Amino acid sequence: MIITKSPAELETMREAGRITAAALRLVASAVRPGVTTGELDAIAEETIRAAGAAPAFKGYHGFPGTLCTSVDSQVVHGIPGSRALREGEILSVDCGAIVDGYYGDSAMTFPVGTVSQEARNLMDATRRSLEAGIARCVPGMRLHDISAAVQGVAEDAGFSVVREYVGHGIGRTMHEDPQVPNYGQAGTGPTLKPGMVLAIEPMINAGRSDVRSLDDGWTVVTADGSLSAHFEHTVAITESGPMVLTLE
Ligand code: MG
Ligand code: MG
Secondary structure, three states: OOOOHHHHHHHHHHHHHHHHHHHHHHHHHOOOOOHHHHHHHHHHHHHHHOOOEEEEEOOOOOOOOOOEEOOEEEEEEEOOOOOOOOOOOEEEEEEEEEEEEEEEEEEEEEOOOOOOOOHHHHHHHHHHHHHHHHHHHOOOOHHHHHHHHHHHHHHHHEEEEEOOOOOOEHHHHOOOEEOOOOOOOOOOOEEEEOOOEEEEOEEEEOOOOOOOOOOOOOEEOOOOOOOOOEHHHEEEEOOOOOEEEEOO
């Protein structure tokens, strides 16, 4: 069942999104060669708690971090720690915050210093695929219009879409109905209605789409070792079109 949110609920989710975005901005400004993913995690947690919110991921099914930090061929759910970033890597950072029981969820991939042309192309295509998905968040469109838009941009750029992990509805829990795949047939799926809130999150690989999990039980990597990028926004569907909640 897809739970629609009232305007008052959207206001609270907007605040959760604003705090999530602020944490991501401060993390972005700290990304450089030599910084550890654990240091970035501490910045995010301090930012979220100072704003009176709570980290959404910390303790979620036992996850230890405020952020998921996923480097290069890591797709999602990397655990922050003592690993220092190196020049030329790309870092995907996923962040969430809770305000009065409502969730915000957003992710971005950052270059560490100067990165390869392939890495820049991958990050650009993944960001554009998210924007294409957001543009479909209009009442009367169908859910898989979003999916098809994301897939089209990613595959037109020569990249592949991860199948095993998808976006999701979001509200008083981080993961609600519906699932939001990053691939699919336009014109199918539930009809989008005002008050629906979706976390749209393309996970795009430079090589093949297959992924596997590491022995730590969390980190997901590309099966072929190719680079992966991840961008995410929490988006409300309103009468006047998409409203991105995870902006400052
Ligand atoms: Mg996320
Ligand atoms: Mg999400």
